[in-house]
Amino acid sequence: MVADFSRVLAGPYCTMLLADLGADVIKVESPHGDDTRQWLPPVDGDGVGTYYLSVNRNKRSVALDLTDPADAEVARELAKRADVLVHNLRPGGMARFGLGYEDVAELNPGVVYCSISGFGPDATLPGYDLLVQALSGMMSLTGSPDGPPYRAGVAVIDVMTGLHASTGILAALHHRDVTGEGQHVETNLLSAALSSLVNQTSAYVAGGVVPHRMGNEHLSLYPYEPMATGDGELIIAVGNDRQFRRLTKALTVPELADDPRFASMAARNANRGELRPLLLARLSTNSAQEWFRILTDADVPCGPINDVRQGVDLATELGLEPVADAGGVPTVRNPLTLSATPTRHDLAPPALDEHGAEIRAWLKS
Incomplete structure (x- = not known):
């Protein structure tokens, strides 16, 4: 008891x-x-x-x-x-x-x-x-x-x-x-x-770095944030180089994965200011829902920003009861x-x- x-x-x-x-x-x-x-x-x-x-x-x-x-x-x-x-x-x-x-x-x-x-x-x-x-x-x-x-x-x-x-x-x-x-x-x-x-407290206690606000960006991953499309925003969560290669292929810009500025996670983090407009230019050609389907089919982690009702509905659709x-x-x-x-x-x-x-x-x- x-x-x-x-x-x-x-x-x-x-x-x-x-x-x-x-x-x-x-x-x-x-x-x-x-x-x-x-x-x-x-x-x-x-x-x-x-x-x-x-x-x-x-x-x-x-x-x-x-x-x-x-x-x-x-x-x-x-x-x-x-x-x-x-x-x-x-x-x-x-x-x-x-x-x-x-x-x-x-x-x-x-x-x-x-x-x-x-x-x-x-x-x-x-x-x-x-x-x-x-x-x-x-x-x-x-x-x-x-x-x-x-x-x-x-x-x-x-x-x-x-x-x-x-x-x-x-x-x-x-x-x-x-x-x-x-x-x-x-x-x-x-x-x-x-x-x-x-990772944020580890940045300080192990690395001496005091983290700061980055909005929806991630300190160590890129792209890993909501990104504007032709109609609405879509979360894109690329956690490794293989996923980035699949993303660029689905966006029909596969050359970006071989560009030395973007070929590794560390490079993408260092050059996100140059990479972001190139990705946004491609994403602007379709709606968030269209890109959600295309990128999901390409095995790229992504998703729309749901409200709580939509989150419960999604779990229901997935059979999670x-x-x-x-x-x-x-x-x-x-x-x-x-x-x-x-x-x-x-x-x-x-x-x-x-x-x-x-x-x-x-x-x-």
Whole structure:
């Protein structure tokens, strides 16, 4: 059983993934409920915020006021019985209620206790995704070179931190299966952000280069960006010299692949200002959809810029079945496919304290 004391996104996303994989997740909420219950609009047909719905399927809800001694005792009993406890209160927040790692480990030595914070165990800064996108350097990389920095269109740091947390929990559970020992799993938004910036942070720590905004261009690949056609833009993503040769052949300018200025990725990066107009001149002769067909047939990675509806529709056309039913609520299917233990989408995201009575009765049994 997973005792989920987290709220908003990073923690709830982590625990939802565990629930999809079969865990019994008990979502502990304050009497006011998870913050995202009030993050409106948009809402579904029943007026429930779709933000909350996106990360809380397959869970049961109990409302506990941890400042109330009786409810705090219920929370401690829940922690005592848990295989996993997850929280994302500020450092020291759980200890105020006798629910810090040392407290819970004393009651439950085999517990896997996961703490998610904004900036690590010694910092009390509030951990909001937007702040970490700014403080980590991510926003400095997003947007036009001559424009302001932008946040990503989704709370990517929260999501990636939730993924790291779930991986750590699964590793700790495996260790417990082997040794019988529980342990404290810790992660934070800033560390997850720096890890997830991958080649960009590597450019600095390994190469001494501070990356900068390049709009939709890529620091190390070219062409790898939206490119204007005769009607609309098309993403062209050339990752190696073979793909570039196929691109030039499909564009009927095969000589460009043998031009020393463009024959290698390093050369194309150095001479992209000379290459770009030559490619755009050819792309202007057909629409984006026509080039999408021609380049796809030539095995050149490319695609139109879809909106979210079109992205879901594409996944549907490809047979990925992106939408599942979670207790009558449409939800985006878990992206994992496991042949022996398939993911589940059984329970709708719970109403506040929907399962409070049954959980309290179970803890008294």
